[in-house]
Amino acid sequence: MKRFVYLILILIIAFFALKGCLKKDRGFDEDVYLADVRPLEVKTYNFEKPKNITVNGIDYLQARGNVGKFGGELITSTIGEGPKTFNPFNANDNTSAQLAGIMYDGLLTTDPYDGSVIPRLAKDCEILPDKKTYIVHLRRGIKWSDGREITADDVVFTYGTIIFGGYGDTATRDSLYIEGRLPAVEKIDKYTVRFVTPKPFAPFLRTLSTPVAPKHVFKKATDRGKNYFRTFLSTNAKPRDFVTSGAFKMSEYVPGQRVIYVRNPNYYMIDKKGRKLPYLDRYIVLIVGDLNNDMLKFEGLETDVVNLQGSMVARYRELEKHGDFDLYNLGPTTSTTFIVFNLNTRKNKDGKYYVNPVKQKWFNDSNFRAAADWAIDRENLVLNVLTGVGEPLYTAESISSIFLNKEIAKGHIQDIEYAKELLKKSGFYLKDNKLYDKYGNRVEFELLTNAGHTQREATGVSIKEDFAKLGMKVNFKPVEFNSLVSKLSNTYDWDAVLIALTGNPLEPHSGYNVWSANGALHLFNQRSDEDMAGTDRVLPFEKELNDIFNKAPLELDFNKRKALYDRYQEIVAKENPVIYLYSPVNIVAIRKKFKNIYPTELGGILHNIEEVYID
Numbered sequence: 001m002k003r004f005v006y007l008i009l010i011l012i013i014a015f016f017a018l019k020g021c022l023k024k025d026r027g028f029d030e031d032v033y034l035a036d037v038r039p040l041e042v043k044t045y046n047f048e049k050p051k052n053i054t055v056n057g058i059d060y061l062q063a064r065g066n067v068g069k070f071g072g073e074l075i076t077s078t079i080g081e082g083p084k085t086f087n088p089f090n091a092n093d094n095t096s097a098q099l100a101g102i103m104y105d106g107l108l109t110t111d112p113y114d115g116s117v118i119p120r121l122a123k124d125c126e127i128l129p130d131k132k133t134y135i136v137h138l139r140r141g142i143k144w145s146d147g148r149e150i151t152a153d154d155v156v157f158t159y160g161t162i163i164f165g166g167y168g169d170t171a172t173r174d175s176l177y178i179e180g181r182l183p184a185v186e187k188i189d190k191y192t193v194r195f196v197t198p199k200p201f202a203p204f205l206r207t208l209s210t211p212v213a214p215k216h217v218f219k220k221a222t223d224r225g226k227n228y229f230r231t232f233l234s235t236n237a238k239p240r241d242f243v244t245s246g247a248f249k250m251s252e253y254v255p256g257q258r259v260i261y262v263r264n265p266n267y268y269m270i271d272k273k274g275r276k277l278p279y280l281d282r283y284i285v286l287i288v289g290d291l292n293n294d295m296l297k298f299e300g301l302e303t304d305v306v307n308l309q310g311s312m313v314a315r316y317r318e319l320e321k322h323g324d325f326d327l328y329n330l331g332p333t334t335s336t337t338f339i340v341f342n343l344n345t346r347k348n349k350d351g352k353y354y355v356n357p358v359k360q361k362w363f364n365d366s367n368f369r370a371a372a373d374w375a376i377d378r379e380n381l382v383l384n385v386l387t388g389v390g391e392p393l394y395t396a397e398s399i400s401s402i403f404l405n406k407e408i409a410k411g412h413i414q415d416i417e418y419a420k421e422l423l424k425k426s427g428f429y430l431k432d433n434k435l436y437d438k439y440g441n442r443v444e445f446e447l448l449t450n451a452g453h454t455q456r457e458a459t460g461v462s463i464k465e466d467f468a469k470l471g472m473k474v475n476f477k478p479v480e481f482n483s484l485v486s487k488l489s490n491t492y493d494w495d496a497v498l499i500a501l502t503g504n505p506l507e508p509h510s511g512y513n514v515w516s517a518n519g520a521l522h523l524f525n526q527r528s529d530e531d532m533a534g535t536d537r538v539l540p541f542e543k544e545l546n547d548i549f550n551k552a553p554l555e556l557d558f559n560k561r562k563a564l565y566d567r568y569q570e571i572v573a574k575e576n577p578v579i580y581l582y583s584p585v586n587i588v589a590i591r592k593k594f595k596n597i598y599p600t601e602l603g604g605i606l607h608n609i610e611e612v613y614i615d
Contacts, residue, residue: 045598045600047064047598048064049111049118050119052124052139053270053274054140055270055274056141057140057141058139058140058141058142058268059123059139059140059141059142059268060139060142060268060274061119061139061269062269062270062271062272063269063272063277063610063611064611065271065596065598065608065611066596067271067273068271068595068596068611068612068613068615069279069613069614069615070275070279070281070613071279071280071281071614072280072281072282072613072614073280073283073284074280074282074283074305074594074609075285075286075304075305076283076284076285076286076303076304076305076606077285077287077288077298077303077306078095078098078099078285078287079095079288079290079452079453080095080481081256081289081480081482082095082256082259082287083095083096083099083100083235083259084096084235084485085100085234085235086099086100086233086234086235086237086250086253087100087168087232087233087234088211088213089162089168089169089211089213089229090168090169090230090232091169092169092520093481094502099259099285100211100233101211101246102246102247102248102283102609103242103244103245103246103248103249103250103261104212104244104245105120105121105245106121106209106210106211106212107120107121107122107125107136107138107155107210107212108125108205108206109209110206110506110602111602112600112602112604112607112608113598113600113602113603115505115506115602117205117206120209121139121150121245122137122138122139122208123137123138123140124136124137125137125208127205130200131200131556132196132197132198132199132200133194133195134195134196134197134204134205135188135192135193135194136155136192136194136195137191137192138150138152138155138192138193139191139268140191143266143268144214144243145243145244145245145264145265145266146243148214148216148243150212150214151190151191152187152188152189152191152192154212154213154214154215155185155187155212156186157213157215157218157219158210158211158213158215158218159183159185159195159210160185161219161222162213162218162222163176164182164183164185166226167226167229169520170520171512171519171520172207172210174512174513174518174520175203175509175510175512175513176204176207178197178198178199178201178553178554179198179199179550181198183195183196183197183201183204184196199554200554200556202552202553202554202561203507203509203510206506206507211245212245214243216243217241217243218232221233235255239251239253244264245264245267245268246264247263247277247278247283247609247610248261248262248263248264248609249262249264250262256287257286257287258284258285258287259284259285259287260283260284261282261284261285262281262282262283263278263281269610271611277610277611278609278610278611279610279612279613280609280612280614283609286302289452290451290452290453291309291452291454291455294307295309298589304590304591304594305588305589305606306588307588308327308389308589309386309387309389309454309455310386310389310390310455310584310587311386311387313327313389314387316589320589324591324593325589325590326592327588328587328588328589328590328597328599329585330585330586330588330599330600330604331400331585332390332391332586333398333502333584333585333586334398334401334503334504335398335501335502335503335583336397336398336500336502337499337580337582337583337584338393338498338499338500338501338578338579338580338581339372339447339496339497339498339578339581340496340497340499340523340578340579341362341363341369341372341495341524341577342355342359342363342492342495342496342523342524342526343360343363343524343525343577344492344525344526345360345364345537346492346527348492348528354491354492354493355492355495358437359445361437362445363495363496365426367422367423367425368422368423368426368428369575369576369577369579370419371419371423371470372576373579374412374414374415374418374419374422375414375416375419375469375470376414376463376466376579377414377466378393378394378411378581378582379413379414380414381459381462381582382582384458384462385455385458385459385462385582386455386582386584389585389587390584391583391585392581392582392583393411393580393581393582394409394411394412394580395408395409395411395569395572395573395580396511396568396569396572396580397409397503397505397508397565397569398503398505399583400505401503401505401506402505402506403562403565403566404569405565405569405570408566408570408573414466416470419470423470428443433471434471435470443471443472443473444472444473444475445472445474445475445495446475446476446477446494446495446496447463447464447474447475447476447477447495447496447497447498448477448484448487449476449479449484449499450479450480450484450499451479451480452481453478455584456478456498457478459498459581459582460476460498461476463476463498464476474496488523488526489526492526492528505602508565509549509553511549512549515545515546515548515549516546516549517538517542517543517545517546523578524577524578525539525542525577541574541575544567545568548564548567548568548571551564552564552568586601588604588605590605593614593615594612594613594614594615595612595613595614595615596608596612
């Protein structure tokens with residue numbers, strides 16, 4: 001039987017076929033804007049696929065990098081106030097997901113070098129000819145950090161109870177519904193698991209990268225119910241409570257300051273000499289608050305890695321000449337920065353509207369949203385906020401996506417006069433350079449973003465100025481990140497938000513919860529549990545997006561899938577429920593003392609942290 005073939009072969013071929021042309025035909029001269037970082041070439045690496053090595057009956061995964069040295073620590077950082085949980089199944093923000101994800105591996109993962117699907121906790125995976133049945137063979141003899149063996153019981157419990165049972169964040173479960181049904185999962189024997197999807201489902205293999213939980217630890221939480229599970233392995237948990245499969249396990253967490261991880265002695269990866277990885281003794285993440293502190297920590301030798309803002313790249317290129325670090329260009333990020341208006345027309349439990357009814361009419365007016373889109377000067381944002389280290393973004397897919405709609409990605413330049421004409425069509429008018437709706441209400445609203453992110457704060461100021469050219473009064477307000485998340489996911493009492501999400505350039509279905517009408521990240525028209533699971537007041541374009549995101553994953557032909565995802569990008573560009581702004585280029589600095597550093601566009605700088613060592 002062919003392994004890792006049926007659903008990914010076309011994707012991999014298409015990735016390399018399209019990758020070379022993604023930077024063409026965008027209507028944007030990237031050489032002008034990226035001139036300062038052109039010498040930082042995006043590097044590629046030629047590695048063989050990971051090898052399975054069996055030693056004394058244990059199925060190890062052999063690392064691909066050079067043989068290194070044991071010892072030392074690597075210190076990195078995270079922006080903001082820190083994690084909200086260390087439970088990977090509860091994490092619905094990027095910081096929590098990353099800090100929890102360090103400790104737990106999935107059955108499979110995406111190869112950071114070429115985008116293919118490769119084994120992790122699984123030794124291999126077979127896809128049967130019906131293209132619905134997946135036979136996963138686990139590594140024999142590998143262990144959790146507490147010494148218990150990792151078995152099929154852990155996998156069946158993770159998927160059958162936690163994910164399919166709706167514990168914690170339901171994003172993964174929701175994306176796996178196939179015509180109203182979930183896949184089946186069953187144990188064949190101690191080291192073999194069978195998954196069966198109701199129909200052939202193109203994204204399924206990549207779903208198997210979801211962390212696997214130790215049943216003997218997590219079952220105690222699921223037995224106590226979903227409310228208790230939401231608090232399980234919170235930031236108040238003790239390090240001894242964590243039983244992990246990843247390269248590191250937690251040893252200390254100081255709120256607002258740092259998270260310290262130590263090497264997992266039972267990790268299942270070995271180097272080419274057969275020695276257990278990771279090489280590093282400790283992996284430390286400092287919680288630095290904002291981007292300015294991030295830079296200060298790096299320059300003060302308190303951290304070893306830093307992602308650079310565009311404004312810092314030229315300076316760091318000079319510092320690099322005589323410094324102790326190297327700069328790497330990882331290409332466009334998969335992050336999409338955007339603004340979104342709140343289209344919610346519902347009432348809360350107290351009978352009050354989440355959004356002022358006057359503003360509801362503005363935000364639900366397609367001409368109003370289109371005018372906002374045309375009023376934004378994206379090239380100015382790239383030049384002045386990103387200092388040229390990035391590209392304008394006009395589409396819901398990231399620039400590096402193999403499903404990018406190149407026509408939509410060309411975008412358009414700012415056109416204030418056209419924006420004014422769009423507003424006139426809906427009865428808006430100017431008086432003393434102030435914009436009013438047809439009922440005489442002054443157009444004034446609040447634009448929120450997360451405080452401490454200087455790029456977004458600068459972006460918000462620029463957008464405020466652009467909208468002022470239309471006569472709109474924008475009250476721009478950076479707020480503490482957790483407060484912002486609460487407004488977005490719980491109270492829904494906001495007008496407009498400037499924020500970013502991270503996408504998957506190989507699989508648009510990762511955005512299911514953004515575009516599904518009842519998705520947890522359907523920010524522009526969020527529905528509570530009481531809103532009939534997303535069946536009430538579905539806008540026409542929402543329905544078409546729903547249909548696309550239900551149909552596309554069932555299509556195994558790449559070109560047919562791409563046609564569907566091209567259409568979704570057309571809808572978003574026409575209706576503007578989300579207005580995209582720019583995509584930064586990912587420039588990273590890391591100390592020269594660290595070896596086995598092989599940054600990639602897909603994996604970032606530390607995708608192979610278990611192989612990194614100090615020389």
